Amino acid sequence: MKQLFSQIKTYYQTLIPDLQDQAWQKLQEKFTVQNLKKGELLTRNGEVCRQVSFINRGLLRMFYLVDGKEICTGFVKENGYLAQYDSFLTRQASTGNIDALEDCELINLSYDNMQDLYRDEPVFQIFGRKIAEMLFIMISSQTNQLLTLTPEERYKNILEKQAFIIQRVPQYMIASYIGITAEHLSRVRKKMTAKAG
Amino acid sequence: MKQLFSQIKTYYQTLIPDLQDQAWQKLQEKFTVQNLKKGELLTRNGEVCRQVSFINRGLLRMFYLVDGKEICTGFVKENGYLAQYDSFLTRQASTGNIDALEDCELINLSYDNMQDLYRDEPVFQIFGRKIAEMLFIMISSQTNQLLTLTPEERYKNILEKQAFIIQRVPQYMIASYIGITAEHLSRVRKKMTAKAG
DNA sequence: TGTGCTGATTGACAAATGTCAAGGAATGGG
């Protein structure tokens, strides 16, 4: 049988180098496993996000619906952590959605269980802190790029630093992720290949 | 004599309701006070950000220099926390700057001192987590607004939710903060008053 | 009272980006 929790254990050990067996035992008792088919929603606009999800397998995206159009704000693949984290933290209804771009296997941890862990095993405070710090670093880089780079530069950045997005996400979703339309991205790409070769 | 640490103590107590006197004592021994004149830099492009700053008094901004132009990414006033937090966390050279828009009185906590506190008084892990969570919530809202709102809507949002920025920050800085030029913001504002009145 | 200084506004024009509509390429299911 496959080691369901082997990836997530590695992940936790990276963030908490001195994770003890006992704490890990308590932690994994709280996990629940969820499978999502491509296209299914994980969290929905208007509902409170009640868990964080570790992705064992698959690819998901976060997106908004604005005037009936989807605007993507992030893509996360296997061995990554994912949540509508602002909603999760504030217990407010989420304004965004998450759905599966590929069939997914997730390991979920609920808000209540996480609070219990914070209380009972303070070592997980470190984990919560590092997750928040990591998410902050990721999103602040995204904001800065939106403010300081051109669409072409933002696309090149994805090519260099998040190549899996180029390979596994439809181009029209990438377009909204970098703040432009699908048609415009198509033209930006054309101009890039013209320059390059 | 003024209670130099009264504001920051309140701030910590809000985030850590059961902060004990002993922990607070250890904490305030680590503080250093810094005064900045209007226009002076707190952290500089290319250097590692080595402290987080609580603002006792004054107003600061974070900004980038792109092709010789300043692009503002945030404004923080008295009773707020401020750092080039990505640089602070990663120990990498900061790509942004922070300077004072008004005369400021800051209470600083260095990276090394913060690590000591995390180790010696685990209760501060909670603080570190909540700070990171709060910063994440703030910046994710900013990113989402950049991707989903028009410049006019973003300006209105500042009017409603961060009115101090309108009152205390020059308009041309606000323009770059919402991702447009000063001239364009001027026209957006003109159009708004035309509609309203 | 002038005199700089800083920031805001305006006009004319250019560049970037969006919209709409059509068609083309790849792909998977019957």
Add this chain to the structure above:
DNA sequence: CCCATTCCTTGACATTTGTCAATCAGCACA
């Protein structure tokens, strides 16, 4: 193999936003 679906590209045109230069308004200060 054909068909439907999904996604990408292209063209024509509209809209938004930027650039540059000039001027204006408020304000501190000699």
